[in-house]
Amino acid sequence: xxxxxxxxxxxxxxxxxxxxxxxxxxxxxxxxxxxxxxxxxxxxxxxxxxxxxxxxxxxxxxxxxxxxxxxxxxxxxxxxxxxxxxxxxxxxxxxxxxxxxxxxxxxxxxxxxxxxxxxxxxxxxxxxxxxxxxxxxxxxxxxxxxxxxxxxxxxxxxxxxxxxxxxxxxxxxxxxxxxxxxxxxx
Amino acid sequence: xxxxxxxxxxxxxxxxxxxxxxxxxxxxxxxxxxxxxxxxxxxxxxxxxxxxxxxxxxxxxxxxxxxxxxxxxxxxxxxxxxxxxxxxxxxxxxxxxxxxxxxxxxxxxxxxxxxxxxxxxxxxxxxxxxxxxxxxxxxxxxxxxxxxx
Numbered sequence: 001x002x003x004x005x006x007x008x009x010x011x012x013x014x015x016x017x018x019x020x021x022x023x024x025x026x027x028x029x030x031x032x033x034x035x036x037x038x039x040x041x042x043x044x045x046x047x048x049x050x051x052x053x054x055x056x057x058x059x060x061x062x063x064x065x066x067x068x069x070x071x072x073x074x075x076x077x078x079x080x081x082x083x084x085x086x087x088x089x090x091x092x093x094x095x096x097x098x099x100x101x102x103x104x105x106x107x108x109x110x111x112x113x114x115x116x117x118x119x120x121x122x123x124x125x126x127x128x129x130x131x132x133x134x135x136x137x138x139x140x141x142x143x144x145x146x147x148x149x150x151x152x153x154x155x156x157x158x159x160x161x162x163x164x165x166x167x168x169x170x171x172x173x174x175x176x177x178x179x180x181x182x183x184x185x186x
Numbered sequence: 187x188x189x190x191x192x193x194x195x196x197x198x199x200x201x202x203x204x205x206x207x208x209x210x211x212x213x214x215x216x217x218x219x220x221x222x223x224x225x226x227x228x229x230x231x232x233x234x235x236x237x238x239x240x241x242x243x244x245x246x247x248x249x250x251x252x253x254x255x256x257x258x259x260x261x262x263x264x265x266x267x268x269x270x271x272x273x274x275x276x277x278x279x280x281x282x283x284x285x286x287x288x289x290x291x292x293x294x295x296x297x298x299x300x301x302x303x304x305x306x307x308x309x310x311x312x313x314x315x316x317x318x319x320x321x322x323x324x325x326x327x328x329x330x331x332x333x334x335x
Binding site: 008009010011012013014015016017018019020021022023024025026027028029030031032033035036038039040042043046047049051053054063064065067068069070071072073074075076077078079080083085089091092094095098099107110111112116117118120121128129130131132133134135136137138139140141142143144145147148149151152153154155156157158159160161162163165166167168169170171172173174175176177178179181182 | 198200201202203204205206207208209210211212213214215216217218219220221222223224225226227228229230232233234235236237238239240241242243244245246247248250251253254260261262263265266267268269271272273274277279280281282283284285286287288289290291292293294295296297298299301302303304305306307308309310311312314315316317318319320321322323324325326327328330333
C-alpha cells in the first residue's frame with residue numbers, strides 16, 4: 001500500500017482511475033467531463049468584449065469546472081509535495097536517444113527544464129513550445145469543441161463519431177509536429 | 187451547436203468538484219501523464235504507457251456511461267443526468283480543430299488539464315501557456331463566424 005503512494009503508477013492503475021472522473025462528475029451533478037471549456041469561461045469572465053461566444057453566465061455554466069481545475073492544481077501540488085515519485089521517469093531508451101539528437105539530454109523532472117522554465121521562455125524554442133503551443137491548444141480545442149478529456153475520454157466513452165474524428169486529428173497534429181516540424185525547431 | 191452551455195442549472199455546491207479536481211491532479215501526476223517526455227514517447231510509438239492510460243480511461247468511462255444511462259436516475263444534487271450527442275455537421279471543425287490542438291499538444295507536451303496540474307507541480311512557467319491558451323480560445327471566439335464548421 002505504501003509503495004502505491006511512493007512509486008509511479010503503471011497504466012493499469014492510472015488509466016482506470018482517470019476514467020472514474022467521468023462517473024464522479026455525472027453522479028455528483030450531471031456534469032460532463034471536459035477541461036478546455038475552462039479557457040472559454042476565463043474569457044467570458046475576464047475579456048468577453050462584444051463577442052457572442054463569450055457572453056453568457058459563466059458562473060452558472062462553469063463555476064463547477066473552474067473549481068475542479070483549481071482543485072487539480074492543488075492535487076498536483078499535493079502529489080509533488082507528499083507523494084512524489086522517487087525515481088526519474090522510466091523513459092524508453094529509444095526516446096532518450098531521439099531526444100538527445102534534438103539536444104535534450106537532461107531527463108530529470110517532468111519537463112525539459114532548459115526550455116520549460118522562466119529563463120527558457122526568453123529563447124525562441126521556449127516561446128515556440130510554451131506560447132505558440134499554448135495558443136494552438138486553446139484555439140484548437142475550442143474549434144474542435146473539446147480536448148483530450150472532453151473528446152478522447154468523455155466523447156469516446158459515449159461512442160461519439162465526432163469525438164473519434166477529433167481524436168484522430170489530435171494524433172495527426174501531434175505526429176506532424178513531432179516527426180516533421182520538430183527537426184526545424186530544435 | 188454541441189458546445190451550447192447548459193444554463194438551466196444553478197452554480198450549486200462547489201466543494202465536491204474541488205475534491206474531484208484534487209483526485210484528478212494526483213492521479214495524472216502519479217501516472218506521469220503530465221510529463222512532456224512521456225508525450226514524446228507516445229508520439230514516437232516507443233512506449234505503451236500513455237496508450238494504456240488513455241485506453242483504460244476510455245474503457246472505464248464507456249462502462250460507467252452505459253451503467254448510468256441504464257440507471258436513468260438524477261444526480262446526487264437532483265440535476266438530470268443528460269448526456270447529449272455531439273452534432274457531426276460537415277465534420278470540418280473536428281478534424282481541423284483537432285489537428286491544430288494536436289500541434290499544440292506535442293509542443294507543450296500537455297493538454298489543458300495537465301497545464302494546470304503542472305503549475306501545481308511547480309512548473310510555474312506553464313501559467314504562460316495557460317494565458318496563451320486563453321488567448322487562443324479568445325481568438326477562436328472572435329473568428330468563429332468566419333470559420334468553417
